[in-house]
Amino acid sequence: MTETVFANAKIITEDTVLHGTMKIVDGVIAAIDSGAGVPPGAIDCEGDYIAPGLIELHTDNLERHLSPRPRVSWPKRAAVLGHDRELAGSGITTVFDALRVGSEADQKRKGYEKYARETADNILDLMRQRALKVSHYIHLRAELCTDTLVEELHEFSPNDRVGLVSLMDHTPGQRQFRDTEKLRVYLMGKHGYDDAGVEAHFTRLKELQSLYLDKHRAATVAYAKEVGAVLASHDDTTAEDVSASAFEGVTVAEFPTTSKAATACRAHGQYIVMGAPNIIRGGSHSGNVAAHDLANNGLLDILSSDYVPASLLNAAVTLGMLMEDMAAGIRKVTAVPADAAGFDDRGRIAPEKRADLVRFAVHEGLPMISSVWVGGARVA
Numbered sequence: 264m265t266e267t268v269f270a271n272a273k274i275i276t277e278d279t280v281l282h283g284t285m286k287i288v289d290g291v292i293a294a295i296d297s298g299a300g301v302p303p304g305a306i307d308c309e310g311d312y313i314a315p316g317l318i319e320l321h322t323d324n325l326e327r328h329l330s331p332r333p334r335v336s337w338p339k340r341a342a343v344l345g346h347d348r349e350l351a352g353s354g355i356t357t358v359f360d361a362l363r364v365g366s367e368a369d370q371k372r373k374g375y376e377k378y379a380r381e382t383a384d385n386i387l388d389l390m391r392q393r394a395l396k397v398s399h400y401i402h403l404r405a406e407l408c409t410d411t412l413v414e415e416l417h418e419f420s421p422n423d424r425v426g427l428v429s430l431m432d433h434t435p436g437q438r439q440f441r442d443t444e445k446l447r448v449y450l451m452g453k454h455g456y457d458d459a460g461v462e463a464h465f466t467r468l469k470e471l472q473s474l475y476l477d478k479h480r481a482a483t484v485a486y487a488k489e490v491g492a493v494l495a496s497h498d499d500t501t502a503e504d505v506s507a508s509a510f511e512g513v514t515v516a517e518f519p520t521t522s523k524a525a526t527a528c529r530a531h532g533q534y535i536v537m538g539a540p541n542i543i544r545g546g547s548h549s550g551n552v553a554a555h556d557l558a559n560n561g562l563l564d565i566l567s568s569d570y571v572p573a574s575l576l577n578a579a580v581t582l583g584m585l586m587e588d589m590a591a592g593i594r595k596v597t598a599v600p601a602d603a604a605g606f607d608d609r610g611r612i613a614p615e616k617r618a619d620l621v622r623f624a625v626h627e628g629l630p631m632i633s634s635v636w637v638g639g640a641r642v643a
């Protein structure tokens with residue numbers, strides 16, 4: 264039996280912050296008690312916070328490791344390891360790695376090469392070898408208006424830890440990219456398109472949408488049911504988008520782009536996910552609704568680090584301080600995503616839950632992580 268006691272800690276439980284001690288036995292939380300004392304043999308947390316390990320439902324951070332610079336590709340195995348350690352150091356102890364499925368048959372579209380299956384093989388293989396620090400699941404992001412979506416989806420079976428499937432349509436002029444100017448700037452910066460290149464690209468994408476959208480949406484909804492994955496919408500913009508998603512069985516709404524859509528998500532009982540970078544930057548990089556405004560109106564349930572892992576704890580602490588309720592801020596990155604993804608063994612500091620934990624202090628509004636544990640074992 265291994266036993267660890269954390270003492271003199273501000274323990275963030277589901278609904279309060281309790282100054283006291285916590286006992287971990289064999290990787291599981293055994294007891295929580297209030298009181299400032301430090302028993303012999305206990306780890307003195309010096310008044311730092313201890314929160315549950317963070318649960319991240321949608322990160323494409325791995326893409327940055329797979330392609331650390333435009334047109335530079337990195338070996339997949341090395342990329343997965345780098346990404347995993349970055350997550351551990353950011354306090355993320357459970358992650359759904361967002362992998363896009365759906366490419367173009369000719370593989371010419373920049374940034375849309377096929378990569379999901381091979382990348383997942385590396386993640387799953389490294390997990391089997393116990394080489395990864397945090398708990399990884401697969402989030403298949405179905406890019407609906409693409410040639411190869413259906414065949415790429417079916418390369419994944421129920422044994423591939425596919426926990427989430429999201430329905431994406433990034434055709435310009437709607438949803439995330441109602442403002443096509445922002446998309447133009449993004450494409451020029453990320454993929455080196457010129458103006459004529461962007462125009463030709465937009466025309467082609469609209470053709471793909473008319474070919475595939477309806478057919479591929481239905482196929483993806485059916486696939487998610489088949490593998491038992493939680494279904495998520497992505498960038499829903501109108502109340503009609505949301506009722507269509509709800510009808511298809513969507514329970515998680517990623518990044519609704521307007522308050523109208525978020526209000527409709529609430530009415531349909533969907534979990535509303537917003538980007539943590541949006542909180543940190545004070546707005547959306549695509550010019551859509553600000554996460555702060557949704558939070559103020561009670562329309563933000565879950566934060567996702569999206570493309571910056573360190574933003575997750577940072578944004579949760581920022582919201583916790585704004586609401587003067589640290590437990591409420593931290594819930595959005597722990598207990599609520601646990602519920603949305605169907606976990607009952609993690610996401611809360613309570614007896615019998617996994618000892619996935621983050622110790623941090625807050626200096627000038629910024630969380631400073633000092634240590635992270637997964638199942639009671641220190642990982643960062």
Ligand SMILES: [Fe+2]
Nearest residue numbers: 433439497498
């Ligand atoms: Fe999007």
